[in-house]
Amino acid sequence: MLRPSTTLPRRGRGPLWRNPAxxxxxxxxxxxxxLAIVVGYLVHNTLLNxxxxxxxxxFGFLEGRAGFxxxxxxxxxxSDSTYGKTFVIGLLNTLLVSAxxxxxxxxxxxxxxxxxxxxxxxxxxxATIYVETFRNIPLLVQILFWxxxxxxxxxxxxxxxxxxxxxxxxVRGMVMPDPQPLDGFxxxxxxxxxxxxxxxxxxxxxxxxxxxxGQALPVYWIGACLVIGVPLIVFLVTGSPxxxxxxxxxxxxxxxxxxxxxxxxxxxxxxxxxxxAFIAEIVRSGILSVSHGQTEAARSLSLPEAITxxxxxxxxxxxxxxxxxxxxxLNLIKxxxxxxxxxxxxxxxxxxxxTLNQTGQAIEIIAMTMAVYLVxxxxxxxxxxxxxxxxxxxxx
Amino acid sequence: xxxxxxxRTEMIEAREAPNQSRGVLGWFRANLFxxxxxxxxxxxxxxxxxxxxxxxxxWAVIDADWIGTTRDACTGEGACWVFxxxxxxxxxxxxxxxxxxxxxDIVFALLAILVAWLAIPGTPRKKWVALFTLTGFPxxxxxxxxxxxxxxxxxxTRAWGGLMLTLTIAVVGIVGSLPLxxxxxxxxxxxxxFVKGICVIFIEFWRGVPLITVLFMASVMLxxxxxxxxxxxxxxxxxxxxxxFWSAYMAEVIRSGLQAIGxxxxxxxxxxxxxxxxxxxxxxxxxxLKLVIPGIVNTFISLFKDTSLVLxxxxxxxxxxxxAGLTDSNWLGFSTEGYVFAAAVFWIFCFSMSRxxxxxxxxxNTGHKR
Numbered sequence: 213m214l215r216p217s218t219t220l221p222r223r224g225r226g227p228l229w230r231n232p233a234x235x236x237x238x239x240x241x242x243x244x245x246x247l248a249i250v251v252g253y254l255v256h257n258t259l260l261n262x263x264x265x266x267x268x269x270x271f272g273f274l275e276g277r278a279g280f281x282x283x284x285x286x287x288x289x290x291s292d293s294t295y296g297k298t299f300v301i302g303l304l305n306t307l308l309v310s311a312x313x314x315x316x317x318x319x320x321x322x323x324x325x326x327x328x329x330x331x332x333x334x335x336x337x338x339a340t341i342y343v344e345t346f347r348n349i350p351l352l353v354q355i356l357f358w359x360x361x362x363x364x365x366x367x368x369x370x371x372x373x374x375x376x377x378x379x380x381x382x383v384r385g386m387v388m389p390d391p392q393p394l395d396g397f398x399x400x401x402x403x404x405x406x407x408x409x410x411x412x413x414x415x416x417x418x419x420x421x422x423x424x425x426g427q428a429l430p431v432y433w434i435g436a437c438l439v440i441g442v443p444l445i446v447f448l449v450t451g452s453p454x455x456x457x458x459x460x461x462x463x464x465x466x467x468x469x470x471x472x473x474x475x476x477x478x479x480x481x482x483x484x485x486x487x488x489a490f491i492a493e494i495v496r497s498g499i500l501s502v503s504h505g506q507t508e509a510a511r512s513l514s515l516p517e518a519i520t521x522x523x524x525x526x527x528x529x530x531x532x533x534x535x536x537x538x539x540x541x542l543n544l545i546k547x548x549x550x551x552x553x554x555x556x557x558x559x560x561x562x563x564x565x566x567t568l569n570q571t572g573q574a575i576e577i578i579a580m581t582m583a584v585y586l587v588x589x590x591x592x593x594x595x596x597x598x599x600x601x602x603x604x605x606x607x608x
Numbered sequence: 609x610x611x612x613x614x615x616r617t618e619m620i621e622a623r624e625a626p627n628q629s630r631g632v633l634g635w636f637r638a639n640l641f642x643x644x645x646x647x648x649x650x651x652x653x654x655x656x657x658x659x660x661x662x663x664x665x666x667w668a669v670i671d672a673d674w675i676g677t678t679r680d681a682c683t684g685e686g687a688c689w690v691f692x693x694x695x696x697x698x699x700x701x702x703x704x705x706x707x708x709x710x711x712x713d714i715v716f717a718l719l720a721i722l723v724a725w726l727a728i729p730g731t732p733r734k735k736w737v738a739l740f741t742l743t744g745f746p747x748x749x750x751x752x753x754x755x756x757x758x759x760x761x762x763x764x765t766r767a768w769g770g771l772m773l774t775l776t777i778a779v780v781g782i783v784g785s786l787p788l789x790x791x792x793x794x795x796x797x798x799x800x801x802f803v804k805g806i807c808v809i810f811i812e813f814w815r816g817v818p819l820i821t822v823l824f825m826a827s828v829m830l831x832x833x834x835x836x837x838x839x840x841x842x843x844x845x846x847x848x849x850x851x852x853f854w855s856a857y858m859a860e861v862i863r864s865g866l867q868a869i870g871x872x873x874x875x876x877x878x879x880x881x882x883x884x885x886x887x888x889x890x891x892x893x894x895x896x897l898k899l900v901i902p903g904i905v906n907t908f909i910s911l912f913k914d915t916s917l918v919l920x921x922x923x924x925x926x927x928x929x930x931x932a933g934l935t936d937s938n939w940l941g942f943s944t945e946g947y948v949f950a951a952a953v954f955w956i957f958c959f960s961m962s963r964x965x966x967x968x969x970x971x972x973n974t975g976h977k978r
Contacts, residue, residue: 236799236800239800239803240800240801240802240803243802243803243806244802247806254833257832257833257834257835258832258833260835261831261832262832330649331639331642331646332639332640332646332649332650332653333639333640334639334640334649334650334653334654335649335650335653338653338656338657344959344962345955347958347962348909348913348954348955348958348959348962349913349951349954349955349958350913350914350916350927350951350954351913352916352917352919352927353916353927353947353950353951353954354951356927356931356947357944357947357948357951360934360943360947361943361944361947361948364943365943365944546817546818546819547818549818549820549821550820550917550920552820552920553919553920560818560820560821560824564821564824568828574828574829574832575829575832578821578824578825578828578829581821581824582816582817582821582825585816585817585818585821586813586816586817588816589812589815589816589817590812590816
C-alpha cells in the first residue's frame with residue numbers, strides 16, 4: 213500500500229558541486245587558468261620567435277628616421293622625419309577621408325532615403341535600384357573600380373577634362389583653385405563665429421518667447437540670414453581679402469592650385485556611395501517607424517504639413533536614425549582602411565604597411581593601429597550610449 | 609398603395625471611369641506627372657536614365673563582344689566579355705589541378721543541395737540537415753578539397769583560388785563564427801563576472817577594429833604565436849582571423865535575439881527543474897535563433913562581401929584572380945570588364961541572400977503591422 217512518506221527528506225546543503233555559488237566560482241577559476249595558460253604559451257612562443265629573428269621589442273623604433281616619402285601630407289613631413297611622424301600623417305589622412313566620406317554619405321544617403329519614399333514612382337524605383345546595387349557589391353570592388361577603371365582611365369594632364377575652367381580632372385587626380393587669404397581675412401571667420409553664437413542665442417530667446425506668449429518667430433530663416441549674411445558683409449566690407457590661385461598648365465603638369473590625389477578621390481567616392489546606400493535604408497526605416505497615428509493626430513489638430521514633419525515626424529524618426537547612423541559612420545571610418553588596396557596613404561597603408569615592412573616591429577605597429585580604431589569606436593559607442601539613455605522612450 | 613415617384617425603380621448604367629485616370633496614360637498621370645514638381649522630377653530622372661543607364665546597357669550588352677577565345681575577338685566598341693570567358697575556368701577553380709577539379713564540383717553540388725534544403729521552407733528533417741551542414745559537410749569538404757588521403761592527390765591551399773576560394777572562406781567563416789557567436793552571446797549574458805567580462809572584451813575588441821588590420825595581424829603576428837618550426841598555412845591564418853572577427857558580430861546578433869525572449873520562458877524552465885544547458889538548448893536558443901535568422905543572413909552577406917579583402921594579404925580569391933588577369937600582357941586594358949564582372953558575381957550572391965532574408969522576415973512576422 214502506498215502511503216505518504218512520514219520522513220521528510222534531509223535538509224542538508226547537498227554536495228558542494230550542487231551549490232550554484234561554488235560552481236560559478238569553480239567554472240570561473242578553471243576558465244581563468246585555461247586562459248592564463250594559453251596566453252602564457254603564446255607570449256612564451258612570441259618571445260622565443262622574436263629572439264630567434266633578432267627583433268627588439270619596444271617603441272624605440274618610433275624615433276628612427278623614416279626615409280620614405282608620402283604623397284599626401286597634411287602637416288610638415290619629409291623623408292627625414294621619424295617613424296612616429298608617419299603614424300601622425302597616416303592618422304590625419306585617415307581622418308581626412310573619413311570626414312569627407314561622412315559628409316558626402318550623409319547628404320547622398322538622406323536624399324536617396326527620402327527619394328525611396330517619394331510618391332513619384334520613377335524616383336522611388338531609381339532610389340531602390342541605387343540602394344540594392346551598391347549595398348550588394350563589396351566595397352573593395354567598388355574602390356578598385358573607381359580607381360582603376362574610372363580615374364586611372366582619365367586623360368593625361370595635357371588633355372585634362374575641365375569643369376568651369378577651374379576644376380581639372382586627369383590621371384593624376386583633380387586640380388582645383390587654391391584660396392589664399394590676404395591681409396584682413398581673419399575678420400571673416402570671427403564674424404562667422406559671432407553670427408553662429410548670435411543665432412543660437414536668438415533661438416533660445418525665440419523658444420522662451422514662444423513658451424510664454426505662444427507666438428512663434430521664424431527662427432530658421434532669421435538664423436540662416438545671420439549665419440550667412442554677417443560673415444558675407446564683413447568679407448565684402450574688408451575688401452574681399454581672398455585670392456583664388458587658378459591652376460595653370462605649364463609644361464606637362466599644372467602649376468598652382470590644389471592637387472587632389474586620384475587615390476583620395478576614388479576612396480572618397482566609393483566610401484560615400486557605398487555607405488550612402490546603408491544610410492538611405494536607415495533614413496527610410498526611421499521615417500517609416502513613426503507610427504501612422506502620430507501624423508494622423510497631427511492632421512486632426514490641423515497642424516500644417518511642414519510643422520508635422522518638423523516637430524512630429526523628424527524628432528521621432530531621429531531616435532531610430534541616429535544610433536544606426538553612428539554605427540554606419542564607425543563602419544565608414546573602419547572601411548577607410550581599405551585605402552591600402554589602392555595606395556592612399558592612410559594609417560594602415562603608411563604605418564601598418566611601409567613602416568612595418570621597414571622596421572619589422574609587427575606587434576607594436578599592429579597594436580598601435582588597432583588601438584587607434586578601438587579608441588575611436590569605443591569613444592563613439594560610449595557617447596552613443598549616453599545619447600540613447602537620454603532619448604530613451606520613457607514608458608511605465 | 610401609391611407609387612412613389614421620388615424613387616428610381618431600375619438601375620442606371622454605370623458611368624465609365626474618367627478618361628484621365630485609366631490605362632497607361634492614367635497611370636503616368638497618377639504616378640509621374642501629378643503636379644508640377646513631380647513632373648519636373650520625372651523628366652529629370654528620365655534624362656538621367658538616358659544619360660547614364662542607357663550608355664551602360666549599350667556598352668555592356670548591345671555593343672559587347674561575347675564570342676571568341678582571343679583578344680582579336682574584341683571589336684572595341686563595347687565591353688569585351690571574351691576577357692572573362694577565356695579565363696572562366698581559372699576564375700572558378702583558381703590554380704586547382706585540372707585532373708582534380710571534379711572534387712571541387714562535388715563539394716559545390718553538395719553545398720548547393722544543403723543550402724537549398726535549408727532555405728526552402730517545408731523540407732523535412734531540417735534540424736538534422738543543419739547539423740550535418742555544420743559538422744559532417746565541412747569534414748567531407750576538407751578531405752575532398754585538400755586530399756592527401758583515400759587515394760586522392762594532395763592539393764596545397766596555395767593552388768586554391770577564384771570562386772572556389774571565395775566560397776570556402778565564406779562557408780568556413782559562417783560555420784565557424786555561428787557556434788562561437790552563440791557561446792559568446794551566452795557568455796555575455798552570464799551572471800559570472802569573469803566569464804561576462806572576457807566575452808565583452810572579446811566582442812568589443814573585434815567589433816572595434818577593421819577587418820584589414822585583423823588580416824594583417826593574422827598574417828604577420830600569428831606566425832609569431834606558434835613554435836618557430838611549425839609551418840602555419842596562410843589560408844588557415846586568414847580563416848582564423850575571419851572567424852574570430854565575424855563571431856563577434858554574430859554574437860551581437862544572437863544576443864539581440866536572446867534579449868527578445870521573455871524572462872518567463874527561462875523562469876518556466878527553472879520551475880520545471882531544468883538545468884541551465886537544458887533551458888538554453890531546448891527553450892531559449894531555438895526561439896532566439898529563429899527570431900534572428902534575418903540578422904544572421906545579413907551578417908553572412910557582410911561576411912561574404914568582405915571575403916574579397918583577403919586579396920590584400922595575397923590570397924587569390926575571385927576578385928584577386930580577376931585582378932591577376934588584368935596584368936596579363938595579352939589582355940591589358942580590360943579593367944572595366946573585370947571589375948564589372950566581379951561586381952556582378954558578388955551582387956548576384958548578396959542580392960539573393962538579402963531577398964531571402966526579407967522573405968524570411970515576412971514569413972516570421974505574423975504580428976499586426978500597418
